Amino acid sequence: xxxRRQWLTSTHGDEGLERLIxxxxxxxxxxxxxxxxxxxxxxxxxxxxxxxxMDKLFGDGDGKLxxxxxxxxxxxxxxxxxxMFIRLGSVSWVLSRxxxxxxxxxxxxxxxVTTEKHATFAxxxxxxxxxxxxxxxxxxxxxxxxxxxxSGESNVRGEVVSCRSHGAxxxxxxxxxxxxx
Numbered sequence: 001x002x003x004r005r006q007w008l009t010s011t012h013g014d015e016g017l018e019r020l021i022x023x024x025x026x027x028x029x030x031x032x033x034x035x036x037x038x039x040x041x042x043x044x045x046x047x048x049x050x051x052x053x054m055d056k057l058f059g060d061g062d063g064k065l066x067x068x069x070x071x072x073x074x075x076x077x078x079x080x081x082x083x084m085f086i087r088l089g090s091v092s093w094v095l096s097r098x099x100x101x102x103x104x105x106x107x108x109x110x111x112x113v114t115t116e117k118h119a120t121f122a123x124x125x126x127x128x129x130x131x132x133x134x135x136x137x138x139x140x141x142x143x144x145x146x147x148x149x150x151s152g153e154s155n156v157r158g159e160v161v162s163c164r165s166h167g168a169x170x171x172x173x174x175x176x177x178x179x180x181x
Contacts, residue, residue: 001031002038003073004050012058023053041105044131051135063135067142067158074146094151095122095175098144111140120178122148123161126171132164141173153177 008016021029027046051066059065095113102111109129115122126132126140141158148156158175162168 001040001042001047001050002036003076004054004069005032005036006076007069007072008054008058016058019057020050020053023057024049028053044106044136048133048135051139055135063138066135066138067145070139070142071146071149072142074143075150092117092122094147095124095144098147099124113144121174121176124173124175126164126173129171132171134160134163134165137163137165137171137173141175144173144175148175148177155179 005017008020012019017032021032024032025046027043028049031042031046032050051063051069054069055061055063055065092115095115099111099113102109106129110127111124112127113122113124122144124140124144126137137160141160145156145158154177156175156177158173161172161174162170164171
């Protein structure tokens with residue numbers, strides 16, 4: 001939540017924050033007006049509400065703004081000391097560490113990353129998460145993109161291969177790096 005507000009105010013200023021405050025629930029208004037602890041756990045439905053409303057106000061309304069917000073938050077929320085280690089690690093190492101962060105944010109489900117040595121892409125599954133939502137899927141994809149960028153790779157891009165919130169059996173993400181766009 002902290003990184004989302006950071007993105008909002010750095011991109012749209014206090015005016016953008018006030019616009020968002022004007023359209024969210026009382027719980028959302030309270031959260032946005034309070035000091036947000038970057039390490040605290042927050043209500044998942046509230047996260048989804050803010051993700052949807054931010055996308056309606058500042059994106060195209062398709063949920064994809066959450067990719068950019070989460071990509072930026074990977075850079076913003078990762079302390080400088082960790083960024084140095086991330087820069088030294090391989091993409092596989094970085095994504096395996098990112099998958100372990102899942103439990104810092106969610107009590108259920110897992111983020112399972114698979115990649116092969118010398119590959120220029122990785123796949124990940126959001127497994128056993130009981131509340132699939134496309135905005136959440138896009139946020140996880142954006143965070144993974146940001147992590148790969150921090151590892152030093154260029155031309156990083158991602159895609160949602162399948163999503164349970166759209167009726168698929170699994171939520172599968174793919175992140176590519178290097179090469180042509």
